Amino acid sequence: MSATATSGSTPMRSPSRIDPALFGPSLALLLMFIIYSIASPHFLTAQNITNVLVQSAPVLILAAGQTFALLMGGLDLSQGSIISLVSVVTATVMMKYGIAPAAAAGLASGIAVGILNGLLVGRARIQPFIVTLGMLYMIAGAALVVSEGSTIFGLPSPDVDIFFWFGGGYLGPLPVPLVIAVILVGIAWLILARTPTGRHIYAIGSNEQVAVMSGIDVGRTKIFIYFMSGAFAAIAGFLLSGRVISGQPLLGSGDLLLQSIGAVIIGGTSIFGGRGGVLRTVLGVLVIAFMVNGLNLLAISTFTQQVIVGAIIILSAWANALRRGGR
Amino acid sequence: MNALLHPEIAPGGAPPDEVLAVRGLFKSFPGVVALAGVDFSVRRGEVHALLGANGAGKSTMIKIIAGLYQRDAGEIRLGGEPVSFAGTAAAIDAGISVIYQDFALVPDLSVADNIFLGREKKSSLGFVDARTMHAEARRLLDMVGAAFPTATLVADLGPGQRQLVEIAKALRSRAKVLILDEPTASLSHGESERLFALVRKLAESGVGIVYVSHRLEEIAPLVNRVTILRDGESAGTYEASEIDRARIIALITGHERSSTREHRDVPASAPVAIEVKGLARADEFEDVSFSVRRGEILVMTGLVGAGRTELLETLFGLRRADAGEVLLDGRPVAPATPREAISAGLALIPEDRRGQGIAVGLPVYENIALPILGRFVSGLGLAIGREIAHARELIDRLNIRTPDPRTLAGALSGGNQQKVALAKWLSTDAAILMFDEPTQGVDVGAKDEIYALINRLALQGRAILIVSSDLEEVLAVGDRILAMREGRIVAEFDTKTASASRIVEAITHGQSS
Numbered sequence: 001m002s003a004t005a006t007s008g009s010t011p012m013r014s015p016s017r018i019d020p021a022l023f024g025p026s027l028a029l030l031l032m033f034i035i036y037s038i039a040s041p042h043f044l045t046a047q048n049i050t051n052v053l054v055q056s057a058p059v060l061i062l063a064a065g066q067t068f069a070l071l072m073g074g075l076d077l078s079q080g081s082i083i084s085l086v087s088v089v090t091a092t093v094m095m096k097y098g099i100a101p102a103a104a105a106g107l108a109s110g111i112a113v114g115i116l117n118g119l120l121v122g123r124a125r126i127q128p129f130i131v132t133l134g135m136l137y138m139i140a141g142a143a144l145v146v147s148e149g150s151t152i153f154g155l156p157s158p159d160v161d162i163f164f165w166f167g168g169g170y171l172g173p174l175p176v177p178l179v180i181a182v183i184l185v186g187i188a189w190l191i192l193a194r195t196p197t198g199r200h201i202y203a204i205g206s207n208e209q210v211a212v213m214s215g216i217d218v219g220r221t222k223i224f225i226y227f228m229s230g231a232f233a234a235i236a237g238f239l240l241s242g243r244v245i246s247g248q249p250l251l252g253s254g255d256l257l258l259q260s261i262g263a264v265i266i267g268g269t270s271i272f273g274g275r276g277g278v279l280r281t282v283l284g285v286l287v288i289a290f291m292v293n294g295l296n297l298l299a300i301s302t303f304t305q306q307v308i309v310g311a312i313i314i315l316s317a318w319a320n321a322l323r324r325g326g327r
Numbered sequence: 328m329n330a331l332l333h334p335e336i337a338p339g340g341a342p343p344d345e346v347l348a349v350r351g352l353f354k355s356f357p358g359v360v361a362l363a364g365v366d367f368s369v370r371r372g373e374v375h376a377l378l379g380a381n382g383a384g385k386s387t388m389i390k391i392i393a394g395l396y397q398r399d400a401g402e403i404r405l406g407g408e409p410v411s412f413a414g415t416a417a418a419i420d421a422g423i424s425v426i427y428q429d430f431a432l433v434p435d436l437s438v439a440d441n442i443f444l445g446r447e448k449k450s451s452l453g454f455v456d457a458r459t460m461h462a463e464a465r466r467l468l469d470m471v472g473a474a475f476p477t478a479t480l481v482a483d484l485g486p487g488q489r490q491l492v493e494i495a496k497a498l499r500s501r502a503k504v505l506i507l508d509e510p511t512a513s514l515s516h517g518e519s520e521r522l523f524a525l526v527r528k529l530a531e532s533g534v535g536i537v538y539v540s541h542r543l544e545e546i547a548p549l550v551n552r553v554t555i556l557r558d559g560e561s562a563g564t565y566e567a568s569e570i571d572r573a574r575i576i577a578l579i580t581g582h583e584r585s586s587t588r589e590h591r592d593v594p595a596s597a598p599v600a601i602e603v604k605g606l607a608r609a610d611e612f613e614d615v616s617f618s619v620r621r622g623e624i625l626v627m628t629g630l631v632g633a634g635r636t637e638l639l640e641t642l643f644g645l646r647r648a649d650a651g652e653v654l655l656d657g658r659p660v661a662p663a664t665p666r667e668a669i670s671a672g673l674a675l676i677p678e679d680r681r682g683q684g685i686a687v688g689l690p691v692y693e694n695i696a697l698p699i700l701g702r703f704v705s706g707l708g709l710a711i712g713r714e715i716a717h718a719r720e721l722i723d724r725l726n727i728r729t730p731d732p733r734t735l736a737g738a739l740s741g742g743n744q745q746k747v748a749l750a751k752w753l754s755t756d757a758a759i760l761m762f763d764e765p766t767q768g769v770d771v772g773a774k775d776e777i778y779a780l781i782n783r784l785a786l787q788g789r790a791i792l793i794v795s796s797d798l799e800e801v802l803a804v805g806d807r808i809l810a811m812r813e814g815r816i817v818a819e820f821d822t823k824t825a826s827a828s829r830i831v832e833a834i835t836h837g838q839s840s
Binding site for chain 2: 190193194195196198199200202203205206207209210211212213214215216217274275
């Protein structure tokens, strides 16, 4: 058989190692840049681009965490509630003890939720959708309980300035939240692409039974996944409440969660798991952020914008389905 | 070349009883030419065997005929008329039914619902007419000789019964051509016999039957003609009466089969690698005791449902034993998870390769590296270059046909997927390798390669435990044979003195002479 194997015109190496799924969103982004640059003189300015990037930093962090959950075929609906909880815990602790204990307590509260999610999914083996839906309610409620339902204002100086530095300050010429987002995306990429744990996540998403049979500790890996998603949401929550220098029990109740899931899907990560990656997610976040920004500059109402963002999510999933079915 | 010898498939004058004819079928996938101009025909009322190595193009051809893939070039005629199916529904409506190896049934629906899936009977108000469907399903089940109720959930049926449901489904759509892909792969001997009788009956009623199998012993008594595919081309069509087994194998592999089994003797002094004492699990197996020495190959055979797979899964930590003891190198172990079993030195190459063996959505090299990822960790995370190099080496060693180590495992043919599943475990340090039906759905050429490989593993001093239903395989690979029946070991044979008839006697009646 080996004698005839070479008779066809079989290429022995695939031509490139660039993820072909990056092509669609990249093209969308490029088209958007061209159209918006022509349509609005304010779009292609350093000021505008920087603004968009800084504003999308929290979603970028959230979506990077969300990518872990989607890659294993799950999802994390509790991210928004974690943001609210981190915000009020940080502010409450800061009132009495200052910034450092506040940051520690705030981040720890979010990470604890993530680990709890992980234990329920990985050890108690409850569906991720159900676990995180329940947690969405519980933690949203907990945030209201901690803050007694009202925004926590009047954080002590100078702690409040440090707090704001994280959410809206500069490191030299670089906006701090953006720097943090880039570092976190880098960490997520390293874990997913270059570590055994990352590979285990793909294997579980692709076929959990195979993962079990290969000796992978599936339960532990799931705990890690929700730990990451929770930790990233906690950091996003910390940055967001720094930006508004207050503790807000409804900070994460808006459409941040949906944006984070939407960005992962637009990037082309399969909701059934096993395919995708954090770089795709970055593109997905950028597509949403620049789309909304351009529409704003063109004075298109936020109502219409929602219609368009929703359509993009469906279109990109469709494009991915076409690409896969095209062989 | 061989096609020239056979006037019945020459272009032009098609015999009037030809129900399906395929001419010059061509299909390529990125990097692979799957079909390079295949000719093939089926007559009304005949059973036509389609043989060939994994990757020879059998599955691709079937999928094109079934409307699942679109051809690049060539012609398909059904009853003399050229046809072109946009999808599977069109092919089914035209009278082509395919029963795939991994059954296309919905486990959570009843037998009747499955038979009418997509073609539900409706009442005048547009609701599902359950009464008519069940009555009709009953009639179809009776035709195929199935006694179970139509309301049974498919999940509760065994593989043989599921096959009958599939055939009933084909009868429902009044199939003119019925294609069976490896129909006996998961059936017991008795179930296979019943299937053969049914296939003959269907053929007598005028259906043209295409029978794909790797079990050559089934072919001779069952089929009228044989077509062999090799490398995407037809290597000839023959009357079953005028071709023998050796010739078929030569045509499939492209060379004469070399039965070069490296000589190997297990010294009686070789240490026992694994010893099982009185292992039991409720309703699955009881009082199972045996041992395997280093360098020894032990084969366990029995009918489907004899408890063999359950036994392997218990040893591998997927199930827990109710009683009994397992000793590895004399030390008792009780793995609770596959992870613990692997670190104790066990490996299991499972029967259900798409469900448990490999992840079809991951590249070949990632599948191969999965159990030993720790070895590829370097300063900056996983050394992907080394993973790929490692995969290349195994691809060469096992003769895995893949365009590239980065190809998705799901894109390979069945036998090559099985080789990937094997490759996963070869580089582990496992001292005890357990194979569950290692060559199921694997072609003759690849079978020999896998046997040679298992033999070499034994020569390295590893203990091998194989579960197999394929009698030819049982007699070919092992040093010793254990026969299991209804969860118990009923007989033990030395391969040198064992005979097929005594083994069949033991696994069906529980006694041996």
